[in-house]
Amino acid sequence: MSCSSSQDIVRRILRNPNTAVSTYHAKQLHAQILKTKGTVDDSVNSSILIKCYTSHGLLHHSLSFFNLMRFLSISPSRHLFPSLLKASTLLNHFPLAQSLHASIIRLGFHLDLYTANALINMYSKFHNPNDSVRKVFDAMPVRDVVSWNTVIAGRAQKGMYTEALDMVREMGNANLRPDSFTLSSVLPIFAEYVDLIKGKEIHGYAIRHGFDVDVFIGSSLIDMYAKCTQLEFSIRAFHLLPRRDAVSWNSIIAGCVQNGEFDQGLGFFREMLKENVKPMSVSFSSVIPACAHLTALNLGEQLHGYIIRLWFDDNKFIASSLVDMYAKCGNIRVARCIFDKMETRDMVSWTAIIMGCAMHGHALDAVSLFEEMLVDGVKPCYVAFMAVLTACSHAGLVDEGLKYFNSMPGDFGIAPGLEHYAAVADLLGRAGRLEEAYDFIFNMGVKPTGSVWSTLLAACRAHKNVELAEKVVDKILLLDPGNMGAYVLMSNIYSASQRWKDAAKLRIHMRKTGLRKTPACSWIEVGNKVHTFLAGDKSHPYYDKINKALNVLLEQMEREGYVLDTSEVLHDVDEEHKRDLLRTHSERLAIVFGIISTAAGTTIRVIKNIRVCVDCHTAIKFMAKVVGREIIVRDNSRFHHFKSGSCSCGDYW
Known part of the structure; x- marks a missing residue:
């Protein structure tokens, strides 16, 4: 193969972005260099070859060929080292990166702008207590915007916000104008500090210099305004973007959800799907909590199916969100199945399942999981102790609860x-x-x-x-x-x-004094629609059917031994009025609507905003027995699973 053939191969590598095709040509070039070692082109071709290997993820090939170059007596060029430094960074091999830096100094390439920028980028990715980033930066005879941006971004990513902002000021003093990359690095700092005034100043600078239409700047602005609780500005920044990618969509979804606008967050997620934008894994981590807060189980199940189809179900952050969502939506069995299948579990996933078990009355499971977490070497956090104490409280495990509480400061260094x-x-x-x-x-x-x-x-x-x-x-x-x-x-x-x-x-x-009692209210989701009931409420379009079914059900319950306990009616009225008040409590209306609106055997799930009263608790046990269904009621403190005449709380709530 001639020298011109090497040039042809190089042209094919540079023209073709396809990994398989490029690496095929790279291996051809590799063989050609071995045959024609010592030619003028070998140094340049070696740089192209190593760059090709690194860009396509063949990191060990890059480093192996670099070692081979010494044997072939091929002198490295200054274009070689940025790719090698990138390979060492991707391999997370700090000693190798340091040895490459030593080679760069010996060859005198440390003064080269592009090589020095690559060194800054490499050191910024590693945790380096000696601050080699600043040493390399200070030694550079010439710096460009990339040099400054790399240092600023590295500082910001490591949480060194003050230093990052100081660097932006130094950059201005050096007569270099911040670009879109600079701004997208510093905006998250103001989001973290919740500094709306500084964030608006950056927004103004972006508008004056035409950076506000940049999708990365736009996403950073959306996130900054959302974290500063200025959701209106966040939505406006989103709608002003001429082009929206998955990052900008995810930023607006996360910002609606973080500010408690769960319906709006889900609405943006649906719009994103209509725009044929493929969700990122982090999109689901944002939207699943919205389903949990809204207890929208049907939608949550649809999202779970979508997650499985996209192969995101092995993502531990998504899995933890699913555990939390299913637990809060009343399906602790599925929550436990997802948790048990997780290969790696972090504090978030452990806490979600422990709290889930606690809220569903599985107190012994919650305590057992807490102990298993300790054996697994995971140190419990503030919230994990909340979860296990809640479990002990709901099951009457007084001694166990006091033991955990007393262990917090001494054994785990957590102040209660x-x-x-x-x-x-x-x-x-x-x-x-x-x-x-x-x-x-x-x-x-x-x-x-x-x-x-x-x-x-x-x-x-x-x-x-x-x-x-x-x-x-x-x-x-x-x-x-x-x-x-x-x-x-x-x-x-x-x-x-x-x-x-x-x-x-x-x-x-x-x-x-103008104080108003919160009215008792219950919700049930049927056919992807949430139906709301107040105590004694006759406004529902199906009220007549509900009332008729309720009377029939009450007769069946009384034949099974149910007796209305009017002592729970805290009004000075006659017995008949007390009976009417009891039978039309909001959760009973919601349950009966669920029974007449769903197929036999379907689990009924109801949410109530205040504590379930003693008589309703007794009545629902009879309802579950008569209709042969599981009825799950979540009140303001826990879940009650009614089945076959008994409740998961063991009448202790």
Whole structure:
């Protein structure tokens, strides 16, 4: 093969971006260099060959040929080392990168602009305590925008925000104008600092220099405004982009979801699919939590199918999101299956499954998983302790809960927070150890809030301890005079004790101060549509059918032994009125609608915004038995799985 043949092969390599074709020609060139060693073209051709190998991921081929060059006495050119440095970086081989740097210095290429830029990029990718990035940068006789951008981006990616911003100022002092890459590196800093003013200044600079239409700048602006809770500006920046890629779509989806606009986030996701933009793996990590918050199980299942088709199901971040979504949407069985199949589990996935089991009444499973996590070498975090304490609270595992709480500071170096104290107060209160719970809160290591005392007030109501409740409500109202929940709970405690005058006084005071009780409300998803019911609500278009079915079902339940417990009706009215109030509680209406609107055997899933009352809890056990279905009700503290006349909570909630 002649020298001109080598040139032909080089032209084919440079012309063809296809990996298979390029590497085929590269191997031809490799063979040609071996045959014609010592020719003038060998140094240039070797650089092209190594660049081809590196760009197509054949990293070991690049390094092997570099070693072969010494044997062939081929002198390396300055164009060679950027590719070799990239290969060492991709291989995460720091000693190799350092040896290449030594070769560069020996050959005098360290003063070459492109080689020095490659060195800066290489060192910025490695954690280097000696700050070799700055040393190489400071030694450069000439620097271009790429040099500055590489250092700035490296600083920003490592969380060195102050240093990154200082470099931007230095860049300006060096009479070099920041470009779109510079701006896309610094905008995330202002997003992290939630510095809206500085972010707007960068936006203004981008507009003045025509960078605002750049898709990378646009995505950074969308993200910055969303993290600064300026969702309106975020959406406006998105719509002003002339072209949108997967990154910009993902930025707007994540920003709607992060700001609690779950419906809007899902809407953007649907638009993205209509635009035939293929979702990134991170897109699902953003949108699945929206399904979890909306408890939109049907949509979540559709997304899960999409994830499987795209082969993203082995992504641990997506898998963790799915575990959390299925648990929050009431399907703990599928959540556990996904968790068990995960090859690598991080703290997020462990915490999601432990909390899921806790919320579904599988307390022993939650505790067992927590212990398994410790054996696996994963150190529990703040939220993981919340999960295991919640599990202990919901199952009455007082000794276990206290053991975990006491182990936090000494064994794991985690100072208990207000949520942990509230969980222990709840643990003691549910178990009837009310005075112990009072002393525990009174002697807390941090100042208790109204919400911590409220857990004990709820326990006082459950255990009908009026005297302690009065002490506790005074504590709450001293800290939070406008705590409507405390007034409602205390009013209910008085009503349950038939102290109607005291209950009336509280209600009159609430009206005078403008406090409004949150109405009991339940939701059920049927046919991809969410139906809402209030207590005694007759506005639903199917109300007549619901009422008729409810009467038939009540007769069947009474034949099975169900008796309405009117003691739970906290109003001074006659027995007949109490019966009417009970039978039309919002969760009962939602359940009956679900029964008449779905096929036999379908699981009924209902969400309620407040605690399920004792009589409804009893009634739903009978409903599940009569209709032969599983009924899952999520109230404001946990899930209840009703099946065959019993509940997963074991009547302890």
